[in-house]
Amino acid sequence: MKERIEANPFRKIPTILYPDELMDKAYNRAEKVAGELRKTTRGESLYKSRIIEEHKVRTTASVIGDYLANVIAKTPSVDNLNPFYREILEILIDTDEFKKSLGALQWASEFIKKLGNIYGRKIREARTAQQTSIIRKEFLGRVSSVLKQIYPNLACIAVAREKLKNIPTVKDIPTVVIAGYPNVGKSTLLKKLTNAEPEVNAYPFTTKGLNVGYSDYGIQFVDTPGVLDRPIYERNDIELHAVVALNYLADSIIYVIDPTEYCGYTVEEQLNLLNEIEKTFKVPIIVAINKIDVEGYEKNLKKIEMFLTDKNMDALKISTEKNINLDKLKRKIMEIMRG
Known part of the structure; x- marks a missing residue:
């Protein structure tokens, strides 16, 4: 615990x-x-x-x-x-x-x-x-x-x-950390899960701050720009400490993948980062395949599904823009938080 x-x-x-x-x-x-x-x-x-x-x-x-x-x-x-x-x-x-x-x-x-x-x-x-x-x-x-x-x-x-003294206090409630490369839809997902504009809290390990939101069902969601959005080898010592700090904060992780690669990162890069996070964080990980409303998203699905099968991980296909399967994602989060 x-x-x-x-x-x-x-x-x-x-x-x-x-x-x-x-x-x-x-x-x-x-x-x-x-x-x-x-x-x-x-x-x-x-x-x-x-x-x-x-x-x-x-x-x-x-x-x-x-x-x-x-x-x-x-x-x-x-x-x-x-x-x-x-x-x-x-x-x-x-x-x-x-x-x-x-x-x-x-x-x-x-x-x-x-x-x-x-x-x-x-x-x-x-x-x-x-x-x-x-x-x-x-x-x-x-x-x-x-x-x-x-x-x-x-x-x-x-x-x-x-x-x-001015480090923001994180609430002592169940916490889900949202991870993934930039531009995969993390910020939009945070807003949709919390139905509000997130707070931006300044922490010493990121110049962009942590975006924090709270759901109606008592869960704290944390988006981590500048932290869980690139490979380990690209991180400095401060950012490595940040990863460890978030490990103590997270009860679960939502890892967002953009199969269209319009985010600017290949599926291989995104899966490699997921692999690193899975090894680092000993908490349940929910994989959310985003942007299924975008034409051509299917082209990389097989590659993603094969990787997840090897890892014995499940995924939900969602669209943060069109609100597709977000209710299913919320139910999945609740199931995990209830143990």
């Missing part, structure tokens, strides 16, 4: 703050706490300084440490990602660098909190009010140094967030 696909997990990653922004955020919070303490703390100068400066240190450590921990908590683990999104992640970023960056943030979060405890105790042991201030400034210097050290890691996660 296909693994459940959740909403885009990268949208949960919070806005990434850089070192100066983090220091400002912590400073403002610490000053607010200190302002309240100045109003309420009674006692001699040293006692008040210890209380106020210690709270500044601990507040700063808490604000920065908790922020970094929150980034880690809301950033999806590469190893635990749904395979569909993991393939997209590997298209867009260096996943090893991404993992290292999350590890660096984890270290920084824990170390800054540890520094807060160390310097908080030092302030409690200070012998003069001036010394409490000196210790706090030393603490801030250490924290600033840690944040500068992880600047490249913050930048790595920030860049990944911007690239990944």
Whole structure:
């Protein structure tokens, strides 16, 4: 069974703050706490300084440490990602660098909190009010140094967030991917199966976007221009990742063939691509022989039927333009989806 696909997990990653922004955020919070303490703390100068400066240190450590921990908590683990999104992640970023960056943030979060405890105790042991201030400034210097050290890691996660947050979410419903060479009738078929103009969703593995439509009977149809429309040897690494990603998305495939060859591709080329898809995708494939309303479509039928017989595959003869046998195709899809 296909693994459940959740909403885009990268949208949960919070806005990434850089070192100066983090220091400002912590400073403002610490000053607010200190302002309240100045109003309420009674006692001699040293006692008040210890209380106020210690709270500044601990507040700063808490604000920065908790922020970094929150980034880690809301950033999806590469190893635990749904395979569909993991393939997209590997298209867009260096996943090893991404993992290292999350590890660096984890270290920084824990170390800054540890520094807060160390310097908080030092302030409690200070012998003069001036010394409490000196210790706090030393603490801030250490924290600033840690944040500068992880600047490249913050930048790595920030860049990944911007690239990944707007990837469209695919619905977690039964999904049929429509494949075949350009101009065989895939887009028209998508419209006829969904009775609506499809959405065009931008994904990193195709400049043309994925065309997505939804049927009245709860099935998601995906047309894949620029992805499942040419042989493996013509694909670059990004497109190969795309094929793998779609493998995790598809519950079934409709492969559209143009027997007239008016699409610009020979029947042999179309059958070779079908052969590649059949080997790559371990899901049911429905072969739709389109354009049977066009004169002369029969000339290549025997060649197609012999190939399908050898593969033990069935086919439906359809016309997307004349709506011939589209009801039969819909029933076939429903049968497959019901198992």
